Amino acid sequence: MAIKFLLILTSLLSWLSKQPTQSTHPGPPIAVILDTDMDSDVDDVGALAMLHAFERAGQARILGVIVTSDDRYSAACTDAINTYFGRKDIPIGVSQRDSLKSFSRYTQKIAQAFPHRLASNAIAETSTSVYRRLLASQPDRSVVIITIGHLTSLSRLLHSSPDSISPLSGQELIARKVKAWSCMGGQFPSGKEANFYRPDPASTVDCLANWQLPVTFAGWEVGQQIVTGGEAFKANCKPNSPVYKAYEYYNNFKGRASWDQIAVLQAVEGNTPYFSVETDGYCQVAPDGSNEWRAGSRSPTQGYVKLASSIDVIQKRIETLMNL
Ligand SMILES: [Ca+2]
Incomplete structure (x- = not known):
């Protein structure tokens, strides 16, 4: 009888070992505020599309989008993309309400072709107000801020004063509500990258000097290697998107580097299997916005992203998310 029981048990264990393993549960969705300069380059569009794909997969929750841009149609274009993905309710804060220009190759056309709520920046909430309202409404140490543009709005948040939204200063709100900052910016181990030096290098110096939480930089040299939005993307993406x-x-689908998408991918999915993060040291920014990685420990931790998978694997993962 005992032998028969053992045989049954052995068979059962053998059968169980052959069953497909359940995928690892990604855990609760990461609450994200995306801060974008959706204007002169197009990788911001890919990054926002990825974030929507992550949201639908239960991996992220988009609390709001900060538009740090002087392009007249940047915020409306952002709103149109959110609306297309079924999230027209996403709050949008703008860094600039007037003295706007029109220089993007795509924001005006997208804003005119796709439905959205935001008629103009003049009626939009300010980036500081939206940042503060969103942070005040969230549980402590829960929000990830992903910046994929220059740091004017983040710097203003840092220096914001108590108001009707919250009795906390910007510094205090960040310390209480934010978990981490993921920043597309800089070049590592050293260089000069646009988000850091154009048009507001003082905001970069300020943010790095006053940020008191962990920060991970996705530098120019990483996204530069990953070209997306080319012919393969064209073949798989819905033409009405x-x-x-x-x-x-x-x-016209010649492809473009994926600087901003790298920051989103690393912030939401973490390092494995695509990246490693160098945390031995810290980022020093000069007044002109150039930066270098210096030896020495820094608390809280700073880090910069390095590739740990093949370019092809990361490129395919990003485009899959951009196409969803
Ligand atoms: Ca950008």
């Missing part, structure tokens, strides 16, 4: 149209208007 604003993401498709943005890449078409930008350079």
